[in-house]
Amino acid sequence: MKLLKLILIVFCLALFCFSQNLFAQEKTEEKQEIDHSYKPLTLKLDDSGNKYIRFLTWHQFWVRSTQNNPNSVDLAGNPSDNTFDIGLRRSRVLMYAQISPRFLILTHFGLNNQTFVNGGVTGGTGKKPQIFMHDAWTEYKVADQLYIGTGLHYWNGISRMTNASTLNFLTIDAPIFNWATIELTDQFARQFGIYAKGKIGGFDYRIALNKPFASGGAANDLADDGIARNVLNDNTAVQGYFNYQFFDKESNKLPYFVGTYMGSKKIFNIGAGFHYHPEATAVKKAGQTEAQLKDISLFAVDAFLELPMGKGGLTAYSAFYSYDFGDNYLRNVGIMNISGGGGNTQPTIGTGTISYTQAGYAFAKFKNGAQFQPFAAFTYKNFEALNDPSSQFDIGANYFINSHHAKITLQYSQRPVYAAGNLDTTRGEIILQTHIWL
Numbered sequence: 304m305k306l307l308k309l310i311l312i313v314f315c316l317a318l319f320c321f322s323q324n325l326f327a328q329e330k331t332e333e334k335q336e337i338d339h340s341y342k343p344l345t346l347k348l349d350d351s352g353n354k355y356i357r358f359l360t361w362h363q364f365w366v367r368s369t370q371n372n373p374n375s376v377d378l379a380g381n382p383s384d385n386t387f388d389i390g391l392r393r394s395r396v397l398m399y400a401q402i403s404p405r406f407l408i409l410t411h412f413g414l415n416n417q418t419f420v421n422g423g424v425t426g427g428t429g430k431k432p433q434i435f436m437h438d439a440w441t442e443y444k445v446a447d448q449l450y451i452g453t454g455l456h457y458w459n460g461i462s463r464m465t466n467a468s469t470l471n472f473l474t475i476d477a478p479i480f481n482w483a484t485i486e487l488t489d490q491f492a493r494q495f496g497i498y499a500k501g502k503i504g505g506f507d508y509r510i511a512l513n514k515p516f517a518s519g520g521a522a523n524d525l526a527d528d529g530i531a532r533n534v535l536n537d538n539t540a541v542q543g544y545f546n547y548q549f550f551d552k553e554s555n556k557l558p559y560f561v562g563t564y565m566g567s568k569k570i571f572n573i574g575a576g577f578h579y580h581p582e583a584t585a586v587k588k589a590g591q592t593e594a595q596l597k598d599i600s601l602f603a604v605d606a607f608l609e610l611p612m613g614k615g616g617l618t619a620y621s622a623f624y625s626y627d628f629g630d631n632y633l634r635n636v637g638i639m640n641i642s643g644g645g646g647n648t649q650p651t652i653g654t655g656t657i658s659y660t661q662a663g664y665a666f667a668k669f670k671n672g673a674q675f676q677p678f679a680a681f682t683y684k685n686f687e688a689l690n691d692p693s694s695q696f697d698i699g700a701n702y703f704i705n706s707h708h709a710k711i712t713l714q715y716s717q718r719p720v721y722a723a724g725n726l727d728t729t730r731g732e733i734i735l736q737t738h739i740w741l
Contacts (some may be wrong), residue, residue: 339672341708344741348402356400361470361740363392365639370730372645372720378420383642390418390639392476392736393469395437399557404444407452409557411438415491420641437491440498448501455490457558458498458509460542460576462603462622464659465492466509468559470740471707473618473663474680474697475714479636480652480659483601483626487533488515488583494540500555507555507572510543515580522585522594530688531586531597531629531654538581540599546574551609563609565665565674565703566616570609577602584629597629614667618678624657633688647732649718650693655686663701674703684719691726693719712736 348354369386377383395413402408414422414432422432440454452458459465464481479485482492496513519533549571553561564570580599587594605622637648663678677700685692699714713735720728 339705341705341741348400353404354401356398359397359470359740360395361738362394363469363736363738365390365392366735367639367732369642369647369732371642372648372730373722373728375642375644375646377642380643386642386646388418388639388641390416390641392416392639395469397438406444407442407556409438409440409442410436412436416639418639418641435490438493446501448503450500451497452500453497455493455495456498456511457493458496458500458511459492459558460509460511460544460578461601462544462576462605462624463546463560463572463574463607463620464605464622465576465603466544466558466560468561470559472562473620473661473676473678473701474562475699475712475734475736476638478659478680478682479638480624480657480684481622483578483624483652484515484580484599485636485652487518488540488580488599490516500558502552502555505548505552506545507548507553508543508545509555509558511541513540513542515540515583519584522596523587525585525587525594527587527589527591529586529588529630531584531632533583534585534594534596536582536596538583540578540580540583542576542578544574544576546572548572560607562620563618563663563665563676564616565618565676565706566609566611566614568609569611570607572607573604574606575602575604584632586630598627599629600627601625612664615665615674617662617664619660619662621660622658624659626652626654626657628652628654630654631688633686647718647730650684650686650689650721653686653688655684655688657685658683661697665701665703672705674701674706676701676703688724689721689726690724691721693721693726695719695729707738708741709739712738 344358346356366389371383375383393415397411399409414434417432419429438457440452440456442450442452444450467477494513494515496511498511500509517535519535522534550569578601582596583599584597585594603622603624608619610617633653635648636651637646640646659682661680663676665674665676668674680697682695695717697716702711715733717729717731720730
């Protein structure tokens with residue numbers, strides 16, 4: 304853990320020196336102040352500005368020190384208790400065009416999770432990772448309260464965080480279980496489908512009929528161990544998310560919900576959502592000759608609060624997930640895992656329940672326009688496949704140099720470690736992220 308402390312000290316010293324340098328650059332009569340305000344990258348297609356193309360691009364780099372799970376090994380196969388790495392969590396380009404008041408087209412591509420070991424592709428090396436399509440959809444306005452779209456889309460069900468923007472998280476990242484079918488029946492949280500969205504007063508809705516990606520094998524080829532697994536099927540899935548917005552109304556032009564407004568808006572939303580995919584998993588128990596097909600049935604309720612307080616603001620979000628993938632279904636996930644034998648993986652998604660809460664407070668802006676926001680998150684998981692439930696936490700802070708357009712985030716995360724289905728111990732990970740989007 305000495306390396307963790309060293310990174311934390313360097314981070315704090317860097318922030319202090321950087322802040323002092325910016326404080327010294329106050330506007331004077333002899334020196335003109337530089338304009339650091341963000342101006343959207345937009346190409347107007349007519350004089351009124353109603354027709355336009357908007358461009359966005361962003362990078363998120365991670366520097367990490369990780370306490371590995373027991374029995375982890377390094378690249379040479381030697382026991383490895385700790386790892387240090389630098390990687391590219393996300394690198395994306397998004398563009399959308401309002402070619403008329405009634406038509407919209409969106410294209411979003413990029414890469415994720417590139418480390419020196421792999422490029423986010425199973426079996427790949429660290430070099431030349433795969434750039435792939437994240438979103439590709441077209442949309443037609445039927446009425447003020449109804450828009451219809453088709454394509455590879457992110458108009459998801461389940462929860463607000465299942466539709467989260469990756470540009471403005473409160474914590475350093477999503478907890479991942481919010482994307483319940485990630486990289487199995489979806490393509491990085493997207494599926495092919497037809498969606499409808501709209502607002503009726505304070506009521507905001509999105510629903511979709513999707514054709515999930517094929518995932519898994521034949522049902523009767525499963526081991527007879529009583530554990531449900533994804534199986535090949537040709538069924539469609541239906542999903543939706545509905546929320547009521549009591550105060551300020553959030554835009555639903557794009558599907559991406561904001562993680563924190565840093566006190567710039569007054570918002571209180573309550574929501575509920577679902578995802579249903581029939582016969583998408585199967586389980587075979589000892590003595591059975593045929594597997595029993597199971598439905599993926601997922602449900603969540605949540606609430607989001609953004610409350611200005613003085614010259615700063617409070618952000619809070621809480622969600623309860625009830626997941627049913629079939630008997631004893633469980634997935635272990637480790638973001639950008641570079642170690643064999645476990646690394647930073649943990650039980651993340653499975654049949655059972657998950658409670659999640661995060662909160663942060665953005666202090667008043669400094670004279671240079673920067674802002675500081677400490678935060679914390681707590682997760683409680685109770686999966687059917689494990690004998691013990693688990694509790695874990697994340698704690699950290701955002702330093703906004705220019706709102707979400709340029710920020711530095713430091714976070715420490717604790718995770719549970721299981722042995723033979725029993726909660727055995729915990730491990731930690733510290734991440735320093737640099738983030739810029741335009």
